[in-house]
Amino acid sequence: MTIxxxxxEDLGVTLLDPAGKAYPLKYSGGSPCTAxxxxxxxxxxxxxxxxxxxxxxxATDYGPGDIGVLDAWSLTL
Known part of the structure; x- marks a missing residue:
């Protein structure tokens, strides 16, 4: 993915399969903030x-006051 x-550290990213099962890819949290x-x-x-x-x-932004863009993502199975 390109973000x-x-x-x-504000971002949480999860992949959802066709049945709705969630696979966490990245948890939010930590400091200091890095781009x-x-x-x-x-x-x-x-x-x-x-x-x-x-x-x-x-992709969920859990932090206030900043911005981001999900530019692209792809899935290889």
Missing amino acids: RHTCA WSGARTFSVPGASSPAGGKWQLR
Whole structure:
């Protein structure tokens, strides 16, 4: 995924499989704030869902007063 955000520690990122099961990729929290600018790759060990169907990515900003943009994401199964 490619994100531009002023504070990576504010972000929580979760992958949702076609059945709705959540796979946390990144938890929010920590300090100090560091910028996230560019691509990062995550692995989901133990994912047991069928590959077919609609997968979703949920990126949540838990911090106030800053901004960010999800530029792109892709999924390789």
